[in-house]
Amino acid sequence: MGIRDWLERALGDEGSLRRRLLSRLRWATSIPPRDWFDAPKRALFRTVRPFTMAGYRRLSNVYDLCRRAAAANLPGAFVECGAWKGGTAAVMADVARREGRGRKTWLFDSFEGLPPPGEADGPLARRWAGRCAAPVEEAERLLFGILQLARDRVILRKGWFRDTLPAARAEIGPVAVLRLDADWYESTRLCLENLFDNVVPGGFVILDDYGHWEGFRRAVDEFLAARGLAVEIVSVDRSGAYFLKPR
Numbered sequence: 001m002g003i004r005d006w007l008e009r010a011l012g013d014e015g016s017l018r019r020r021l022l023s024r025l026r027w028a029t030s031i032p033p034r035d036w037f038d039a040p041k042r043a044l045f046r047t048v049r050p051f052t053m054a055g056y057r058r059l060s061n062v063y064d065l066c067r068r069a070a071a072a073n074l075p076g077a078f079v080e081c082g083a084w085k086g087g088t089a090a091v092m093a094d095v096a097r098r099e100g101r102g103r104k105t106w107l108f109d110s111f112e113g114l115p116p117p118g119e120a121d122g123p124l125a126r127r128w129a130g131r132c133a134a135p136v137e138e139a140e141r142l143l144f145g146i147l148q149l150a151r152d153r154v155i156l157r158k159g160w161f162r163d164t165l166p167a168a169r170a171e172i173g174p175v176a177v178l179r180l181d182a183d184w185y186e187s188t189r190l191c192l193e194n195l196f197d198n199v200v201p202g203g204f205v206i207l208d209d210y211g212h213w214e215g216f217r218r219a220v221d222e223f224l225a226a227r228g229l230a231v232e233i234v235s236v237d238r239s240g241a242y243f244l245k246p247r
Contacts, residue, residue, distance in 0.1 A: 031056055044094055051142045052087025053132075058208065058240040062088050062179060065204045065242060066095040069176040070103075076174030076200050081161065081191045082181030082208070083109040084132055086139030090147055092177065093154045106172055107156045108164055111136040115160065120185035121215035132183075161187055165194035175199045181208035185215030192223045201247040212239040 035041060045059055052059065066078060078092040086107060093105035113133030117125035136158050143149050143156075157164045161182070175198040182188040188209075199205060209216040210233065224231060231243040 032060075035060065044091060047146060048087040048090045048142065050087075051085035051090065051138065053084065054088050054208070054240070055237065057237045059088060059091060061236045061240060061242065062091050062177075062206060063095060065206065066092050066177050069204060070095060070099040070101075072202065074176040074200055074203055076176040076198070076203065077103060077172055078105040078177045078179075079108070079172060079175050079195060079198075080106070080179040080181065081108045081165075081195070082179075082183065082187075083107040083111075083139060083156075084181075085134045086142045086156075088179065088181070089139070089154075090142050090149075092179070093143065093149050094147060096153065097149060102153065103176070105154050106168070107139065107154070108161060108168075109136075109139075109156075109158065110160050111139070111158050114183055115187065117184045117215065118186055120218055121183075121213065125184060125213060125215060128183075161190040161194075165190060169194050169198065172198060175203060177204045177206065179206040179208065180216075180220075183209055183213050183216060185219045188216050188219035189223065192219065196223070196245075199245045201245055203245045204242055205245060206240070206242045207233070208240050210239065210241040211235065211237075 031042070041060075041063060044063075045056065048059070054062070078096055080089040080092065083089050089105060089107045096103040096105055111134060113131060114128070117128075136156060139156060143154050144151060157168055172195070175195060178195055178199050180188060180191050182191050196205070207216070207220060210220060211217070229246060231246065233241050233243045235241050
């Protein structure tokens with residue numbers, strides 16, 4: 001019997017203690033051996049964990065791709081669409097700070113929860129509507145309070161994508177890493193239509209919901225097909241994936 005199985009039997013089916021312990025166990029067992037001795041990375045993830053729904057693998061993917069973009073000297077900002085409490089964007093911004101070249105990180109979110117899903121999003125999405133709300137102050141507390149990131153290098157834009165993205169597209173300029181956590185079909189299409197052309201050749205597009213929400217996946221597939229782009233979509237876990245923008 002494994003440790004997780006033993007805990008599940010010992011703690012039973014009820015209680016927040018069980019949920020917390022199992023959550024911590026899932027987190028600990030998802031850390032790959034290569035990260036065991038990377039103390040700064042694990043410390044950063046422990047800090048941002050209460051501010052993100054992403055597990056260790058997806059956080060690590062964000063961290064690693066931002067590091068790869070920095071090592072390759074890719075120009076442009078790090079951008080996240082769908083920030084919730086700012087945890088994954090904080091990872092992006094911390095990489096940019098350590099890089100030391102003045103790269104900016106942008107966060108876009110309504111900070112009022114998800115908009116209503118459409119027909120393309122399926123019945124499961126309708127049961128999820130109205131969730132994922134967090135005030136912008138939560139993200140600000142993490143970014144500027146706990147991590148003490150520079151306010152002129154981390155820009156938060158509050159509002160619906162249809163209002164904020166067209167207005168900010170030119171201001172953002174080139175994008176090295178674009179992370180999409182938009183959940184629904186229409187929201188994902190808005191992100192791609194407004195920001196994909198900003199992504200530099202060789203830049204990364206992270207697809208947080210590609211393996212989970214059918215509307216998200218359909219929006220990505222349709223957009224790539226309409227552009228005639230054949231890309232390799234690399235899986236990170238059951239939900240997350242990413243691809244490299246063709247050069």
